[in-house]
Amino acid sequence: MTSKAEKQRAALIPVLAEIFRAYGYEGASLSRISEGTGLGKGSLYKLFPGGKDEMVNAVLADIDDWFQRRVFRPLLDMADARAGVDQMFVEVEGYFLSGRKVCLLGVLALVNVRDRFAEQVKDYFVDWAQALQAALQRCGIGNSAATDLSETILAGIQGALVLARALDDASIFGRCLARLQQQLPSPVGRDQPTDAAP
Amino acid sequence: MTSKAEKQRAALIPVLAEIFRAYGYEGASLSRISEGTGLGKGSLYKLFPGGKDEMVNAVLADIDDWFQRRVFRPLLDMADARAGVDQMFVEVEGYFLSGRKVCLLGVLALVNVRDRFAEQVKDYFVDWAQALQAALQRCGIGNSAATDLSETILAGIQGALVLARALDDASIFGRCLARLQQQLPSPVGRDQPTDAAP
DNA sequence: GTCTATATAGGGATAGAC
DNA sequence: GTCTATCCCTATATAGAC
Numbered sequence: 001m002t003s004k005a006e007k008q009r010a011a012l013i014p015v016l017a018e019i020f021r022a023y024g025y026e027g028a029s030l031s032r033i034s035e036g037t038g039l040g041k042g043s044l045y046k047l048f049p050g051g052k053d054e055m056v057n058a059v060l061a062d063i064d065d066w067f068q069r070r071v072f073r074p075l076l077d078m079a080d081a082r083a084g085v086d087q088m089f090v091e092v093e094g095y096f097l098s099g100r101k102v103c104l105l106g107v108l109a110l111v112n113v114r115d116r117f118a119e120q121v122k123d124y125f126v127d128w129a130q131a132l133q134a135a136l137q138r139c140g141i142g143n144s145a146a147t148d149l150s151e152t153i154l155a156g157i158q159g160a161l162v163l164a165r166a167l168d169d170a171s172i173f174g175r176c177l178a179r180l181q182q183q184l185p186s187p188v189g190r191d192q193p194t195d196a197a198p
Numbered sequence: 199m200t201s202k203a204e205k206q207r208a209a210l211i212p213v214l215a216e217i218f219r220a221y222g223y224e225g226a227s228l229s230r231i232s233e234g235t236g237l238g239k240g241s242l243y244k245l246f247p248g249g250k251d252e253m254v255n256a257v258l259a260d261i262d263d264w265f266q267r268r269v270f271r272p273l274l275d276m277a278d279a280r281a282g283v284d285q286m287f288v289e290v291e292g293y294f295l296s297g298r299k300v301c302l303l304g305v306l307a308l309v310n311v312r313d314r315f316a317e318q319v320k321d322y323f324v325d326w327a328q329a330l331q332a333a334l335q336r337c338g339i340g341n342s343a344a345t346d347l348s349e350t351i352l353a354g355i356q357g358a359l360v361l362a363r364a365l366d367d368a369s370i371f372g373r374c375l376a377r378l379q380q381q382l383p384s385p386v387g388r389d390q391p392t393d394a395a396p
Numbered sequence: 397g398t399c400t401a402t403a404t405a406g407g408g409a410t411a412g413a414c
Numbered sequence: 415g416t417c418t419a420t421c422c423c424t425a426t427a428t429a430g431a432c
Binding site for chain 2: 022025026106107109110111118122124125126148152154156158160167168175176179
């Protein structure tokens, strides 16, 4: 049983995630990783023989797992679809620390190390889009409208992270999420305060 | 007169922009730049004594100039504010090649070389947000609603680029832009086909 | 299991030949 | 003005001491 090493590996994932998030793949040098984790390079290679690539893959697997459990599956499984969508917004806001953290998948999507992690990046967004689309349909939205809204919401979230970071103003993230949520149909017996103003 | 060198520099900017866009700051090595521009490192340093930093700054200045002329100033100056906003969407779609190119400012916003270009990144988005907000107000939208919508649109554009790239599907970009445009008030005598269904 | 030392490659940057 | 050669540093990765 390599349980010790496995536990250690698992404990490192969040730290590694933070570093890759902050500096990107190329910007996250082993020295920085060594400094951030408090482990020498030798130890790092014992735990991740594949080097940075393996670290990123481990981080991506962990992120995927988190989203599957906390976001995608609730969207697909919850009896009350609308509640699943609402939960998604709550989880997402928490996950990105209300806009102070950036999306590693988004970072990897933009730069051209992308080709190395393209499938995982794509799968992540495809899974999310499909789960959200299905939930929106179950909310009573038509097929193509649900696809559109799902796309709008995913793009809106990613863009909110970019903008919050660019303007160095985390509050943008919450506001964007709230407006995206307003585009949802009212959950029964509540009207949307979008158009008619006093 | 160093006009020759200046012209050469100017001609290089778009190539450099493409490289930084594709690979990010850290991923754009001088070898890649040398290969992409067809110039040796020596020549590059003659033209940009400050190295990569100066190259990026030159690219950012060029981008800023382009957006000022084609997007921000029209938004601020055109008598018909709504036409200015419409032009923005057209220009943006063209600029990002309908979603096949990514936004360098967005890339720089996400990774932590960011601190080095933070002001320029911030200024770019601030200028855009302010110009758009002003135009939207002139379209008859209330102050705070215009701020909200301006934020939504900027985030939506950036997010659409991320998503298009992540899913490797450029068509996403156009669809997202179109939906953002639908959130604008109707330009007089045309109704929004959003809510009322057949 | 951890770190230090080291191998090897590639990074940015400059000097100098042409 | 351009490239080649070169400097020095940092990067990744490994080997081996403890």
